[in-house]
Amino acid sequence: MRSVPMLRAAAVAAILAVRCHPALCAVYYVSPSGSDAADGLSWASAKRSIAAAAAAAQYRDQVWVAAGAYTGPVMLKSGVAIYGGFAGHETSRDERDISANPVILTVPGPAPAVYIYAGASVFTRLDGVRISGCGGEGIRTGDGSATIRDCEITGNAGAGIVFFGGAHLVSGCRVTGNGGPGLDCAYGAGPYVTECTVSGNAGGGVVCSGGSMPFLDRCYLRDNAGGGILCSEWSSATVRCCVITGSNGPGVSCEDGPGLSLVNNTVAGNQGAGLLLGSGTTAINNIVAFNGSGISVAAGGEPPVLLHNCVYGNAAGDYIGTGPAPGDVRADPRFADRSSWDVRILPSSPCRDAGYDPAASEIMADIDGGPRRKGSAVDIGAYEVDGAIPAVSSIPELRAAPPGTPAEGVRGIVSAAWPRVFYLQKEDRACGIRVELAGHALQAGDRAAVSGTSGLTAAGEPCLFAASAVREGASSVSALAAAGRDLLPGRALSPAGLLVRVAGRVTRSVPAQGAFTVDDGSGLRDAQGYPGVRVHCGALTPPPAGSFVLVTGACSCEQAAGGLVPLLLPRTAQDIVPVSP
Numbered sequence: 001m002r003s004v005p006m007l008r009a010a011a012v013a014a015i016l017a018v019r020c021h022p023a024l025c026a027v028y029y030v031s032p033s034g035s036d037a038a039d040g041l042s043w044a045s046a047k048r049s050i051a052a053a054a055a056a057a058q059y060r061d062q063v064w065v066a067a068g069a070y071t072g073p074v075m076l077k078s079g080v081a082i083y084g085g086f087a088g089h090e091t092s093r094d095e096r097d098i099s100a101n102p103v104i105l106t107v108p109g110p111a112p113a114v115y116i117y118a119g120a121s122v123f124t125r126l127d128g129v130r131i132s133g134c135g136g137e138g139i140r141t142g143d144g145s146a147t148i149r150d151c152e153i154t155g156n157a158g159a160g161i162v163f164f165g166g167a168h169l170v171s172g173c174r175v176t177g178n179g180g181p182g183l184d185c186a187y188g189a190g191p192y193v194t195e196c197t198v199s200g201n202a203g204g205g206v207v208c209s210g211g212s213m214p215f216l217d218r219c220y221l222r223d224n225a226g227g228g229i230l231c232s233e234w235s236s237a238t239v240r241c242c243v244i245t246g247s248n249g250p251g252v253s254c255e256d257g258p259g260l261s262l263v264n265n266t267v268a269g270n271q272g273a274g275l276l277l278g279s280g281t282t283a284i285n286n287i288v289a290f291n292g293s294g295i296s297v298a299a300g301g302e303p304p305v306l307l308h309n310c311v312y313g314n315a316a317g318d319y320i321g322t323g324p325a326p327g328d329v330r331a332d333p334r335f336a337d338r339s340s341w342d343v344r345i346l347p348s349s350p351c352r353d354a355g356y357d358p359a360a361s362e363i364m365a366d367i368d369g370g371p372r373r374k375g376s377a378v379d380i381g382a383y384e385v386d387g388a389i390p391a392v393s394s395i396p397e398l399r400a401a402p403p404g405t406p407a408e409g410v411r412g413i414v415s416a417a418w419p420r421v422f423y424l425q426k427e428d429r430a431c432g433i434r435v436e437l438a439g440h441a442l443q444a445g446d447r448a449a450v451s452g453t454s455g456l457t458a459a460g461e462p463c464l465f466a467a468s469a470v471r472e473g474a475s476s477v478s479a480l481a482a483a484g485r486d487l488l489p490g491r492a493l494s495p496a497g498l499l500v501r502v503a504g505r506v507t508r509s510v511p512a513q514g515a516f517t518v519d520d521g522s523g524l525r526d527a528q529g530y531p532g533v534r535v536h537c538g539a540l541t542p543p544p545a546g547s548f549v550l551v552t553g554a555c556s557c558e559q560a561a562g563g564l565v566p567l568l569l570p571r572t573a574q575d576i577v578p579v580s581p
């Protein structure tokens with residue numbers, strides 16, 4: 001009978017082309033209760049160090065590591081796979097649980113905690129290991145095609161991962177808070193990096209030199225010092241569906257690397273330029289917003305290919321050395337939460353369905369893993385937004401909704417009505433809204449249900465552009481007594497849209513304009529700078545300047561130099577009552 005070693009020798013003789021049968025490959029076990037003097041071939045005879053097991057393992061062998069703290073350094077040979085996440089009794093690799101059974105490797109340095117030898121085959125793997133608090137680099141690779149999966153490389157003094165050439169695969173890893181770059185690509189390295197987070201690294205997020213060209217797919221690059229992606233020495237990158245935020249340098253800088261391709265990324269809140277581009281680069285379907293500057297193109301060479309980017313709100317200018325390109329969106333992308341740089345776009349975003357489809361034809365998933373194309377076209381940015389915009393059905397929601405939000409069955413009491421416009425307010429007078437609908441048949445005091453779309457009037461007043469308004473009965477409406485200062489738009493208790501009543505002295509009267517200004521002494525100024533609140537009375541006769549009046553009207557607004565100011569719209573002559581001071 002042939003011995004297992006003989007079979008192994010036969011298998012080794014046939015390697016490189018033929019996969020080793022799993023039964024013929026050894027598993028080396030590592031546990032905090034083990035000993036490096038043991039053979040490591042069972043949990044009961046586990047080795048104590050990952051380094052010793054990795055040294056004993058041969059091509060296509062595996063190293064299974066139980067939860068615990070380890071030191072090294074670990075030298076990873078071609079074809080050896082290290083798996084963390086075991087409790088220390090498992091018989092199948094499927095039973096491991098990386099989060100429940102953390103394997104933590106800490107090496108004092110200066111050597112890298114894990115060194116992957118040059119020439120690593122595709123069977124070379126580091127999986128489910130946390131490399132933390134090391135004095136040097138987390139991982140250093142030579143040339144080859146190793147897999148680094150579900151690892152956490154955090155808080156090491158040097159770089160997170162250094163790629164010295166090779167085409168390694170990095171998937172599902174967190175590379176955070178390291179003293180050097182998160183990912184350092186040199187000597188023509190072209191790692192494929194997918195679904196990783198690279199954040200808070202002191203030497204930049206992804207740094208490329210020596211003609212390197214990583215492929216970054218669905219990664220988060222956040223808060224990296226110096227920049228998100230920094231390419232020099234004819235390096236470049238292919239970057240798809242990534243989020244690049246919060247660096248104190250540029251989002252992406254690549255001034256001398258032709259071949260840089262940026263498709264469907266969101267680059268926001270970086271202190272430097274969003275994109276700093278050189279000759280021969282491509283940027284399509286990206287959001288570049290709220291950075292120090294927007295898209296900045298270096299002088300000379302072939303101009304970059306720019307299409308369908310959303311470029312908005314960049315402090316020192318949206319375009320520097322270039323200009324708006326076909327398909328560009330120059331409006332607020334409407335992030336879910338700018339304060340925390342949650343850069344998912346809202347359903348009402350102008351980036352929705354505004355991308356260039358052919359550029360995204362090979363992209364299957366957005367950064368959340370959902371379908372890359374929903375609706376009539378791909379969205380601009382890293383996220384594809386879902387379904388229809390949910391409708392609002394109350395006046396407060398309507399006032400807060402972005403323009404274009406559908407409104408269904410918004411109910412209230414009509415407080416003022418003209419042929420094309422009426423005001424609708426909540427029964428408790430908490431808030432109201434202007435409604436525009438030609439030919440409506442409503443009058444003050446009617447209860448109504450209104451449907452349409454939210455928007456702003458030319459004067460900037462929130463408004464429901466209605467498609468229908470249905471009378472549902474009668475009620476009564478009374479005005480809210482208000483001081484002029486209460487009418488300032490934007491105040492928490494702003495009565496904008498409500499029927500209000502103001503008393504004061506007429507400081508200006510312009511019958512030709514059908515307008516006057518009434519001042520109750522609260523220090524407000526109208527759009528022309530006269531003290532008080534402007535009243536637009538239309539065909540009604542305005543009271544003379546110097547007289548005292550009590551005015552009831554819908555609280556609208558108009559544009560002034562410093563922003564919106566209130567404007568009162570009385571309904572009938574009975575709404576303007578002379579009073580004795």
Ligand SMILES: [Ca+2]
Pocket residue numbers: 352353354373374375376377378379384385
């Ligand atoms: Ca879409």
